[in-house]
Amino acid sequence: MVSLPQKFSTTSPSILIRRQCFKPQEPKTPDQPFIPFSQLQERKLLESELISVLHNCTELSQIKQVHSHIIRKGLDQCCFVLTKLLRMLTKIEAPMDPYPRLIFDQVIRIGGLDLDLFVGNTMIDMYVKCGCLDCGRKVFDEMPDRDVISWTSLIVAYAKGGDMENALGLFDALPMKDMVAWTAMITGYAQNSRPMEALEFFEKMQNAGIETDEVTLAGAISASAQLGAAKYANWVRDVAEKSGFGPADNVVVGSALIDMYSKCGSLEDAYKVFERMREQNVFSYSSMIVGFAMHGFASEALKLFEEMLKTEVKPNKVTFVGVLTACSHTGLVEQGRHLFQIMGKCYGVEPSADHYACMVDLLGRAGCLEEALELIRTMPMVPHGGVWGALLGASRIHGNPDVAEIAANHLFELEPNGIGNYILLSNIYASAGRWEDVLRVRKLMRGKGLKKNPACSLVEGKEGVIHEFYAGDMTHPKTGEIKRALKDLLERLKFDGYQPNLSSAPYDVSDEDKKQILMAHSEKLALAYGLLCTDAGCTIRIVKNLRICEDCHLVMCGASKITSRQIVIRDNMRFHHFRDGTCSCGNFW
């Protein structure tokens, strides 16, 4: 004998149990018609059929079709199906449409209050993924009950929109903060380039005794990668090991660490992590390849790529960005061209605007500015800032103000506040001696209220103490010694054939003044201090906020030779390893 169910329930037991955690009161019983068992079976069948149809929907119109079918069959009372419908809308990133709202209202109407939590959360998520934060917020405000998931969805939405202030406000107001909520804040700060705050949050989270998992760690590791300081890197790694998410066993933590170490300047540590990982995936391979490329070790990057192709792991778009930049930094034009041509056909990765940017960089560096420009013209998508930026950079290397102008004009539109573009163009004009144009660009900058960031270099002294130098900085207590050491060094370099590169001082002043300006560049001060205060044989590590200039690059090369020191400089783009008079970037950066 089969006993007939008293009422038609559309929710799975797990959902009921979960809901009870938040709503211990007696659930409201909506008026439901009595349905005989045979019909119920039939309904269930229809439901699961519809669910599988929904599962394969890829367009809004298809989903709407299913919806009208649901209404025709009288299944519009079934929250389960409607909720699935909402989820599919989320998945296909339905453009903003009154339609989801309609379904939402329908679900609310038939489901009664005790369905709000689940459907509401689904709605918030859907709106957030559609990019409509206001609608998500509205649902959140309308919900009579919210759980930590509702809050976290919204926190993430604000964080993704760059509004960490509102995210923090919500987080503070959130009564039951769990690991996911904390993680949302940490990754939010990390993704908004606020690594210090991310790490502060990470520390607070530990002090609060909240558990840590691989996702939390990934956020914290990414934050320390941005800081580029070995001190934080090792601390976060310790926490990872202690939480049982060591890089050897966890591929997420492992690949994040590879990236972190290479951004902190220690390619050796990055490679050690890579080698010891038990499992490799596309993230770990790509991070390592990008790491090699970033440090100028192109052949290692390409070798690793070959190795990867022999495994099951399939390259993705980031992998190709890595190998293409590796090619461009070494002038491997033909190999780069070849990879670019076959990446879609052989590996199923169609070139994106980013890959076009790499190719423009590759061709541009090699001096083929016209060909690079032609490639941009044939792009199947609208070129973004990266593409024009690569062209602008190449114009600088080859001193071509005309092509630079074309690139810059596009950039001024795409990135009106990108200060670097103005500076680069103005420097290109300066190198060409076009001082009226320099003044024009400077005026343009001032008109927009943009100010040049002061150049600043950091150098690690004894016992990990960081010393900071600005260009022309005379505030360091050892300024006298530093200047003397620098003068000595330059004298010895001149003996070796060094001539100051005067075009690195883009000002319309006398040659003597230019030499003085160059002498006071922040990375030279940092170098001199590093030489003074660290032991012989010690690698000197400098981090600079702007791009290193030609003259300083020349000096670093020479200094590495005559002092027998290794010098590692991270500028705003990449790493330079100076050793025995040469740089890993091959004088191409």
Next chain:
DNA sequence: CTAGGGTTAG
């Protein structure tokens, strides 16, 4: 069947 994720260039 609802929340957090690592690698991207000039």
